[in-house]
Amino acid sequence: MPELPEVETVRRSLAERCCHKQIGEVIVHNDQVLANRGSGEFSAILRERVIVELQRRGKYLLFLLDNDAVLVLHLRMTGQIIYYEGDPPQDKHCHLVISLAGGCGLYYRDVRRFGRFWLYESGECYEEGGLATLGPEPFDEEFTVPYLQAGLRKRRCTVKERVLDQTFIAGIGNIYADETLFAAGINPLRRCDTLTEGEVRALHAAAISVLTEAVAKRGTTIRDYRDGNDEEGNFQRYLRVFGRGGETCQHCGTILIKCKCGGRGTTYCPQCQPEVTPCEPSA
DNA sequence: CGGACAACCTGGTTGC
DNA sequence: TGCAACCAGGTTGTCC
Numbered sequence: 011m012p013e014l015p016e017v018e019t020v021r022r023s024l025a026e027r028c029c030h031k032q033i034g035e036v037i038v039h040n041d042q043v044l045a046n047r048g049s050g051e052f053s054a055i056l057r058e059r060v061i062v063e064l065q066r067r068g069k070y071l072l073f074l075l076d077n078d079a080v081l082v083l084h085l086r087m088t089g090q091i092i093y094y095e096g097d098p099p100q101d102k103h104c105h106l107v108i109s110l111a112g113g114c115g116l117y118y119r120d121v122r123r124f125g126r127f128w129l130y131e132s133g134e135c136y137e138e139g140g141l142a143t144l145g146p147e148p149f150d151e152e153f154t155v156p157y158l159q160a161g162l163r164k165r166r167c168t169v170k171e172r173v174l175d176q177t178f179i180a181g182i183g184n185i186y187a188d189e190t191l192f193a194a195g196i197n198p199l200r201r202c203d204t205l206t207e208g209e210v211r212a213l214h215a216a217a218i219s220v221l222t223e224a225v226a227k228r229g230t231t232i233r234d235y236r237d238g239n240d241e242e243g244n245f246q247r248y249l250r251v252f253g254r255g256g257e258t259c260q261h262c263g264t265i266l267i268k269c270k271c272g273g274r275g276t277t278y279c280p281q282c283q284p285e286v287t288p289c290e291p292s293a
Numbered sequence: 294c295g296g297a298c299a300a301c302c303t304g305g306t307t308g309c
Numbered sequence: 310t311g312c313a314a315c316c317a318g319g320t321t322g323t324c325c
Contacts, residue, residue: 011318069319086319088303122302124319140320167296176320184318273298274318
């Protein structure tokens with residue numbers, strides 16, 4: 011599941027491969043993955059454009075093209091955008107091929123076909139849909155302790171559901187929500203408006219440190235995730251709670267609990283992330 | 294507006 | 310062994 015660290019790893023791996031290259035033939039095998047264009051129009055607009063720069067916002071990948079066109083991609087669950095040389099691989103889950111000058115290109119593969127491409131030309135507002143409403147990501151200056159505290163107090167849902175809200179914090183998905191809450195010592199089922207100031211500070215620091223570490227380890231591969239070079243991430247070796255329900259907590263030895271929270275599978279340590287916050291010692 | 298929930302998809306796993 | 314049911318989850322859309 012590509013979240014911020016995975017999309018950032020894809021961005022970095024593709025940037026060095028395809029920046030400044032010109033697009034040649036574009037083949038659409040399945041126009042389901044095109045959100046705002048038909049396949050003919052999509053191919054015609056992309057053809058002969060030069061990829062100038064790759065950016066990322068939250069979980070969105072942006073290809074900035076010459077003539078001010080922008081190709082936006084969200085990988086959702088199982089999307090993969092991979093660089094190839096020679097011929098693109100034969101694959102029944104390959105929905106789109108963008109060939110580049112010099113006998114190489116990018117192919118988009120997505121088993122579940124949830125991922126989407128948006129293509130915008132000069133003058134079109136490409137900040138529509140999800141991009142328009144994204145909140146700051148944990149690496150942004152705007153993501154401060156007061157911002158986090160104010161946002162947590164505005165809702166009554168669980169803290170995990172709040173952390174997953176992309177309009178509040180961009181880039182955190184199910185894996186890093188569980189890992190961040192563990193690192194902060196906060197139970198995912200806690201009501202988000204009941205966190206103490208100390209807990210908010212811990213959550214703020216944990217979000218930044220967990221994502222920083224995950225980017226450094228090139229993301230998490232549970233099953234499908236691959237970067238732009240078709241390589242797996244490494245952070246799955248460092249997960250402390252996600253996918254470890256029933257195992258023992260590496261910190262205290264307690265059996266990790268697997269439950270549902272906001273419809274998502276959720277794992278936490280009942281000892282390190284207690285349901286009720288202990289009274290803080292008086293100063 | 295917030296909150297709840299179905300829908301989109303297929304492959305892997307589980308249960309009978 | 311076969312087959313049906315269920316589960317995984319990011320985002321959008323709908324409904325109350």
